[in-house]
Amino acid sequence: MTIDRSQPITIALCGATGTGKSTFINDASGGDLPVGHAQNSCTENIAFAPPFEVDGVEVRLIDTPGFDDTTMSDTEILKRIGAFLQVSHMENQYLSGLIYMHRITDNRVGGVSRRNFRVFRELVGPGALVNVVIVTNMWRDPIEPAELARERDLQENPMFFQPVLEKGARMARYVRSQAPDSAHDIIRMFMENVPKPTYLGEALADRTALEDTNPGKVLNEELQKLLDKQKAELDELRAELAQVKESERELREELKADLKETQDKYDETKAQIASLLEKNSKYKAKAKKFREENAESRGKIAELRNELDRLKEEIKVTKDPEEVKFLARQVNKVEKAIYGISGSVWNTISSWFS
Secondary structure (H helix, E strand, O other), rough: OOOOOOOOOOEEEEEOOOHHHHHHHHHOOOOOOOOEEEOOOOOOOOEOOOEEEEEEEEEEEEOOOOOOOOOHHHHHHHHHHHHHHHHHHHHHOOOEEEEEEEOOOOOOHHHHHHHHHHHHHHHOEEEEEEHHEEEEOOOOOOOOHHHHHHHHHHHHHHOOOOOHHHHHOEEEEEOOHOOHHHHHHHHHHHOOOOOOOHHHHHHHOOOHHHOOOOHHHHHHHHHHHHHHHHHHHHHHHHHHHHHHHOOOOHHHHHHHEEEHHHHHHHHHHHHHHHHOOOOHHHHHHHHHHHHOOHHHHHHHHHHHHHHHHHHHHHHHHOOHHHHHHHHHHHHHHHHHHHHHHHHHHHHHOOOOOO
């Protein structure tokens, strides 16, 4: 398949809070997106780095809020990412690929990490997995044997990344001491990709309700499991408190504090489930308004793509070498025009979601 050079290389970065998405983007682009530390996120919205070039090709990196964020629920994050993918899909601006960041320093992949990756995998969908690169981050330099063993486990364990690697996704290491070269080497892995629609962008553009999409179902299922666990903890704490004598004031106060904390978490999980099932009117209205305002650009791109197809068909049947050269120059001219408008559309999407 011919690689489409009429669009910039556009890559979205996903992953849990604190895995180094913003740092990678800044190292690669020379940008200055705010960087969080540990579990404190600095990315609440979809954030675009300034465009830059690698090997003469324009690259646009997009930072997304991480699931398990400190300031937003996973439901809200899925809604925001979904709205961005929906608008991009409706404008025929497909991603060249997605990076999923993972800390190699994590000794074990817990339930939350597996849930996050499961949602990500469903969000991408089987058709676009070939455009996914799982990037392990925070390597020591020199690399330690324990890190290599951890990487091998991630690659080979069916509970982690093995299933998606079998379906065409790839893995790469980001060694920050070798930045920006290490980041640019990873970006080069996307250079020959054919941009593909994500499952979630396509589903939402087809008016599927978020809770009925595959990632929505996965998130709802995981939240229901969490709710059941929290309910069991509440019942246990209440039973324990009922058995403690009034005279044991210190123990009773501790149990009451634990009970309140667990109740708050339970209420928060219930609210997330309710939010997921709500009609996503705010983001739907945003997508509709964007589509209306961007109709002119969309029309121009459609006309140019029709012209591009016509020229390419002419080249196939033309036998005169000079005529072929002329048509090839026309193809290049039209591709540049599409490239310019596509860049403008991405700029508009950036201003809407940043």
